[in-house]
Amino acid sequence: MLSRRSFSTALALAAGLSISGFSVLPAMAQTDIKFTLDWRFEGPAAGFLLAQDNGYFAEEGLNVTIDTGNGSVEAIPRVATGAYQMGFGDINSLIKFLDEDTAQPVTAVMMVYDKPVFSIIGRKSLGITDDPKSLEGKKLGAPPPDGAFAQWPAFIEAAGLDASTITIESIGFPVREPMLASGDVDGVFGFAFSVILNLKANGVPDEDISTILFADHGLNLYGNAVLVNQTFAAENPEAVKGFLRALAKGFADAVADPAAGAAAVLARNETLNLETETERLTMANEMNIKTPYVVENGFGGIDEARLAASIETLKISMGLKGNVTAAEVFDAQYLPPAAERMLP
Structure with a gap:
């Protein structure tokens, strides 16, 4: 059976009180x-x-x-x-x-x-400029799980594109920038800050990179x-x-x-x-x-x-x-x- 002093000490320990100048805090579960x-x-x-x-x-x-x-x-x-x-x-x-x-x-x-980062990144040497209309007649690489590609139907309408002239090729994330760097596709879907710097790392000069940011062309998402x-x-x-x-x-x-x-x-x-x-x-x-x-x-x-x-x-x-x-x-x-x- 606890003495009155021991019982008081036990209560203090449970409550996280100060005893004889020492602060006793209960362990907090994360x-x-x-x-x-x-x-x-x-x-x-x-x-x-x-x-x-x-x-x-x-x-x-x-x-x-x-x-x-x-x-x-x-x-x-x-x-x-x-x-x-x-x-x-x-x-x-x-x-x-x-x-x-x-x-x-x-x-x-x-x-x-x-402001969303949904973009199509292209190469000027392959005919894609900062104008969405330059996408018509081109081949674009699209990773299926990509958030930018998910907004393609919305962007077609917002930018007034003739999608029947545009070819979409399903590609994986690991080959996205290499395929654009080698010219296997004319542009790719992605987040601007990712694709641009990855392209530069693949040897594409900055002056050859074009960026079509969906938010700048009518898609206010x-x-x-x-x-x-x-x-x-x-x-x-x-x-x-x-x-x-x-x-x-x-x-x-x-x-x-x-x-x-x-x-x-x-x-x-x-x-x-x-x-x-x-x-x-x-x-x-x-x-x-x-x-x-x-x-x-x-x-x-x-x-x-x-x-x-x-x-x-x-x-x-x-x-x-x-x-x-x-x-x-x-x-x-x-x-x-x-x-x-x-x-x-």
Whole structure:
């Protein structure tokens, strides 16, 4: 039987109180989160990696594992099935995914690419310029899981293209840039900051590279967002909130110091080049992440009217049935206040 002093000490230990000048804190259980990227460890992933390396996840009581992906479309079923609690994928493909089955337990909770990176990258020497009309009569290489290729039907309509004159060849991600470099295709679908630098690494000079960014030619959509499994979120709302708080800090760090962000990437993939990944991250920051809307309103949120308008666009171009609304696609309740999401 415990004495009164021993009993008081036991209570203090359980409560994490200070005894004789020593602070006794109970061990805090960490919440495990498996997170899937959309692609390999490259410059644009720096915000996620810095949130881990700089201890922001740990500060939130999270034990986060970050895995590479195989395209921004494939990340969606990974999260929906619960194989990953959270992930990074294309919100437009998520809209299509939910439109086909509204019972799928996955939603977007933080926007990362306020301006999507969907592009067709071509070579001027092969007849593709920055004008979408130059695509007519050409052969384009398309990796099936690619988020940019998923928006091809929408872009055809937005740009007024005669798709009957354009040949689409299904190719794998590993051969995408080599095939364009060798002239086996005239252009390829992809994320601008990835394809451009990979092409240069394959010996294509910068002055021969042309970029057709979908967002600059009538396709006013959002891009990649952080996704969450809704069952996990319902059971662990504070963990999701903590994850997004940490990410806001990580992306702020990646914007403030792209070289440090690139170094975090190279720590996971030593075969990469620091200068190249710094340039890739800088391109993503300037082109897709730190947009005028984000500067004014903070990183991670959306304009619901804009998202609703994009759903209407996708109804026409992707044959949506109209089963989902903007509020069902993006859940803002887990975001930290805007003041905590401002980028430097």
